[in-house]
Amino acid sequence: MDYEAGLEMLKFFGADNRLVNHSVGVAGVAYELASKVNGHGVNPERVRVAGLLHDIGRTIGEPHEIYSGAILMNMDKKLAGIVRQHGFLYEKMKLAGIVVPDLLPVQMENKIVALADGYFGQRRMSLKERFDDIRERYQNDGMFVKAVDMAQGRFEQMEREIVRGKG
Ligand SMILES: [Fe+2]
Numbered sequence: 001m002d003y004e005a006g007l008e009m010l011k012f013f014g015a016d017n018r019l020v021n022h023s024v025g026v027a028g029v030a031y032e033l034a035s036k037v038n039g040h041g042v043n044p045e046r047v048r049v050a051g052l053l054h055d056i057g058r059t060i061g062e063p064h065e066i067y068s069g070a071i072l073m074n075m076d077k078k079l080a081g082i083v084r085q086h087g088f089l090y091e092k093m094k095l096a097g098i099v100v101p102d103l104l105p106v107q108m109e110n111k112i113v114a115l116a117d118g119y120f121g122q123r124r125m126s127l128k129e130r131f132d133d134i135r136e137r138y139q140n141d142g143m144f145v146k147a148v149d150m151a152q153g154r155f156e157q158m159e160r161e162i163v164r165g166k167g
Helices: 003-012 017-036 044-053 064-073 077-084 089-095 108-119 127-137 142-162
Strands: none
Touching (some): 003 017, 044 108, 108 142, 127 142
16 A cells, blocks of 8 residues: 555545644654665555554554554555554553563564654654653553553664664
């Protein structure tokens, strides 16, 4: 699926302006990060489309990461694989006593999309700003804030690996 088709699909699924703005922003950052990573099987154009569609599952509900993967599975298996492991679902489930290692990004393309999501809310920002912003928006959901706290170190590690090239 190419970028234009992805944008049409996002709108077809009912994404509002906020979600489209976030998705387009994440796609741009993901492409930029992917273009600087050499090797690791990274295809910048594919990562861009995955960034665009990573939150398409939000048009259905939670856990949106799973829905994003499910929607794409029937259209583009590679994209489905990239979008599934973003966000904080691993930590949310762990807090519920369910440990699913498969929810953690392992492939470089997955990590790039997850990190790009950590750099762009409604605008480009640092990881710290983005995590503080999320904590503030979800301050009434104590469990979610706990999951976000747990996940922050994992995102900082991805940043070291992708942006600074240290594993
Ligand atoms: Fe997102």
